[in-house]
Amino acid sequence: QVQLVESGGGLVQAGGSLRLSCAASVSIFSPNVMGWYRQAPGKQRELVARMATGGTTTYADSVKGRFTISRDNPKNTVYLQMNSLKPEDTAVYYCNIFFTITTREYWGQGTQVTVSS
Numbered sequence: 001q002v003q004l005v006e007s008g009g010g011l012v013q014a015g016g017s018l019r020l021s022c023a024a025s026v027s028i029f030s031p032n033v034m035g036w037y038r039q040a041p042g043k044q045r046e047l048v049a050r051m052a053t054g055g056t057t058t059y060a061d062s063v064k065g066r067f068t069i070s071r072d073n074p075k076n077t078v079y080l081q082m083n084s085l086k087p088e089d090t091a092v093y094y095c096n097i098f099f100t101i102t103t104r105e106y107w108g109q110g111t112q113v114t115v116s117s
Contacts, residue, residue, distance in 0.1 A: 002026055004095045009111030016115070017083045019093045022095030022108055024076035031100045033076040034071055038091035038113075048093065049080060053099075060089075086114045 003025035012018055020036065035050025035058075044060065048108075049059045049069040059067055071078040094109035 002028070002097060003094070004097060004106055004108035006093070006095045006108040006111040009093060009113045010116045011116065012085055014085060014087055014115055014117050016085050018085065018113060020080040020082070020093055020095075020111060020113075022058050022078045022080075024097060026076070028073075028097070030102070033086045033098045033100065035096050035098075036069065036078070036080045036093055037096055038093045039110075040087075040088075040091040043091075045094065050096075051078065082113070085113075087117045089113060090115050 004022050004058040006022045008020040010018060033050050033052045038044050038048050039045040046053055047062055049067055050059045051069045052073050065106050066083050068081040076110060091113060092110040093109045093113050096105060098105040
């Protein structure tokens with residue numbers, strides 16, 4: 001069982017920045033993809049960004065050029081640097097880890113990001 005603990009959400013004005021962190025509760029050695037998803041009220045959960053163990057990244061078109069995902073493998077932690085935030089970025093952001101060999105995945109509890117106009 002892997003627990004993911006997120007931090008860094010909050011309230012920010014449009015144009016501002018936030019940095020989200022997500023730490024896994026155990027040391028991870030299997031190949032995996034760690035990432036961030038978000039869900040706004042009344043909308044489906046969507047991918048924001050993800051990064052594989054080897055460094056391959058994927059971003060949603062809506063955040064390209066503004067958000068940067070990174071990870072510290074020895075610390076089993078993934079980060080999401082969010083710049084130039086917009087009101088439409090307001091959502092609950094969830095950390096996710098997907099193990100590519102077993103196909104198991106785990107989710108964090110979510111952290112609220114609110115961008116005021």
